[in-house]
Amino acid sequence: MIRLYDSSHRSVVPLELGPVVSLYSCGITPYDAAHLGHAEVYLTFDVLQRRLRDLGHETRCVRNVTDVDDDILRKARTLGVHYLDLAAEEIARFDADMAALGLVPAWSEPRATSAIPDILTLVGQVLESGHAYQSGGAVYFDVTTFARFGSVSHFDEATMLALAAEHGGNPGDPNKRHPLDFVLWQPSLPDEPAWESRWGPGRPGWHIECSALALRELGQTVDIHGGGRDLVFPHHECETAQSEAVTGKPFVRYWLHVGLVGLEGTKMSKSLGNLVFVSDLLKAWEPAAVRLALLGHHYRGDWEWSDGDLVAAAARLERWRAAPVRPGSEAAAAVTDVVRDRVDDDLDTPGALAALDEAAASRQPIGDGAALLGVEV
Numbered sequence: 001m002i003r004l005y006d007s008s009h010r011s012v013v014p015l016e017l018g019p020v021v022s023l024y025s026c027g028i029t030p031y032d033a034a035h036l037g038h039a040e041v042y043l044t045f046d047v048l049q050r051r052l053r054d055l056g057h058e059t060r061c062v063r064n065v066t067d068v069d070d071d072i073l074r075k076a077r078t079l080g081v082h083y084l085d086l087a088a089e090e091i092a093r094f095d096a097d098m099a100a101l102g103l104v105p106a107w108s109e110p111r112a113t114s115a116i117p118d119i120l121t122l123v124g125q126v127l128e129s130g131h132a133y134q135s136g137g138a139v140y141f142d143v144t145t146f147a148r149f150g151s152v153s154h155f156d157e158a159t160m161l162a163l164a165a166e167h168g169g170n171p172g173d174p175n176k177r178h179p180l181d182f183v184l185w186q187p188s189l190p191d192e193p194a195w196e197s198r199w200g201p202g203r204p205g206w207h208i209e210c211s212a213l214a215l216r217e218l219g220q221t222v223d224i225h226g227g228g229r230d231l232v233f234p235h236h237e238c239e240t241a242q243s244e245a246v247t248g249k250p251f252v253r254y255w256l257h258v259g260l261v262g263l264e265g266t267k268m269s270k271s272l273g274n275l276v277f278v279s280d281l282l283k284a285w286e287p288a289a290v291r292l293a294l295l296g297h298h299y300r301g302d303w304e305w306s307d308g309d310l311v312a313a314a315a316r317l318e319r320w321r322a323a324p325v326r327p328g329s330e331a332a333a334a335v336t337d338v339v340r341d342r343v344d345d346d347l348d349t350p351g352a353l354a355a356l357d358e359a360a361a362s363r364q365p366i367g368d369g370a371a372l373l374g375v376e377v
């Protein structure tokens with residue numbers, strides 16, 4: 001059985017799953033190329049899905065595309081292009097990068113702009129449930145009505161306020177009753193896209209999109225949901241509150257959060273401009289080496305990218321390719337079982353790579369074990 005660190009339970013727990021496993025990994029806002037932080041998140045979900053399929057489960061992984069939000073509208077305004085043209089271009093780049101890295105294709109990749117009717121329905125349901133209110137042309141979730149607010153992140157109020165401010169939550173908005181209340185629907189600025197609604201023309205808040213898409217695509221309870229660790233609050237906390245306010249059911253069974261990738265001592269982020277793009281690495285290195293460089297770090301911790309990781313990964317690939325192939329043999333099965341055991345232990349990919357190194361060094365066939373990690377040798 002797979003054991004995984006559940007960030008809401010704050011411990012490693014065994015995954016108890018049915019034949020069909022639903023997963024939701026928060027997707028990109030398509031306004032810039034995919035960087036290594038993105039790749040690390042989707043690769044983590046990929047390794048998990050490969051093992052679940054190996055165990056005989058069917059996996060359905062939804063990865064949304066946030067094609068309308070503050071970031072993409074700002075970038076489109078700067079470039080002087082239509083935001084959906086910018087989105088189309090960046091989605092194509094992202095899909096090409098992820099395909100090159102050999103990721104299992106998403107079961108569904110819905111776009112926020114495709115879900116406006118679902119979002120409007122859900123906002124109406126949150127209002128009817130008594131957990132939201134209208135103010136200043138917007139609809140806000142009323143956090144004081146939801147006692148479990150904070151149960152995903154376990155942060156105290158001061159931490160939540162600081163993070164909300166950092167992530168565009170605008171705690172000082174005078175239309176709010178409580179500074180942690182968050183927007184479900186908001187009026188658009190004059191040059192922004194707007195959809196008609198019974199609360200006036202506007203556009204969705206950030207969090208409501210993922211709830212609407214998860215509920216539409218996967219039902220009321222998602223088995224495994226997650227993304228980068230910086231999404232725990234406010235994004236996943238808010239998703240949970242608004243979803244459970246309407247359904248009365250647990251929104252997520254297991255939370256999977258991936259550590260952040262840094263560069264030269266700081267977090268890799270758009271605002272700091274210190275991004276390493278997947279597409280740039282793929283110009284100089286083969287995809288399997290990039291994949292191995294990422295798998296060499298455990299998903300849960302934060303870590304620092306260095307070009308040395310790629311040099312080491314390419315050398316590792318070379319050593320593996322020198323090992324005998326012989327798939328289907330008893331020796332190959334033994335190596336694959338060790339890889340399975342490592343993956344089942346909270347996705348210990350560094351341990352799995354070490355096991356493959358050892359097997360390759362002693363001339364054992366490693367092809368099947370490497371394939372379980374999505375690496376063809």
Ligand SMILES: [Zn+2]
Pocket residue numbers: 025026027210235
């Ligand atoms: Zn999301």
